[in-house]
Amino acid sequence: MKFLESYDFTKEEISSFTKNVPTSVVDLLKEQKKQVKSNLDYLKELGIVNYKDVFKNFYEMFLIDDSNFREIFEKYDRDDLIDKIAKNINIVEYL
Numbered sequence: 001m002k003f004l005e006s007y008d009f010t011k012e013e014i015s016s017f018t019k020n021v022p023t024s025v026v027d028l029l030k031e032q033k034k035q036v037k038s039n040l041d042y043l044k045e046l047g048i049v050n051y052k053d054v055f056k057n058f059y060e061m062f063l064i065d066d067s068n069f070r071e072i073f074e075k076y077d078r079d080d081l082i083d084k085i086a087k088n089i090n091i092v093e094y095l
Contacts, residue, residue, distance in 0.1 A: 001026065003033050007040050009052060017056060028063065036062045039069045046073060047082045053089050061092070 001014045009017075018026050029036055039062045043051040055062060061069070072095050073081060084091050 001030060003037060004055075007037075007044075007052065007055075013052070013056075017059075021059060025060065029059065032063050035064075035066070038066050039064070042066070042070055042073075046078065048085055049082075050086055050089060054085065054092055057089055058092050 001018055004014050004017075005011070040051060040055060043054060048054060061072075064072075076095070
């Protein structure tokens with residue numbers, strides 16, 4: 001999960017994440033790191049400032065294909081979505 005360091009995750013955050021997520025999922029995230037990175041890049045480009053929190057809470061969603069991942073977010077007004085996610089990341093569950 002070292003690749004997360006390039007997304008401003010600290011070693012402590014990565015360590016905590018890997019301890020609290022099932023090993024099978026961590027392994028899958030590592031195997032699919034290109035997909036995970038693509039989706040993290042998209043959130044950053046979109047302007048989601050708390051993308052790290054979104055990842056930590058909804059990590060399985062980052063395994064979704066790029067186009068499907070983007071479609072989840074693109075059906076909403078960009079500025080409104082950024083504001084709502086900044087205030088409460090739990091809304092991501094309902095997108």
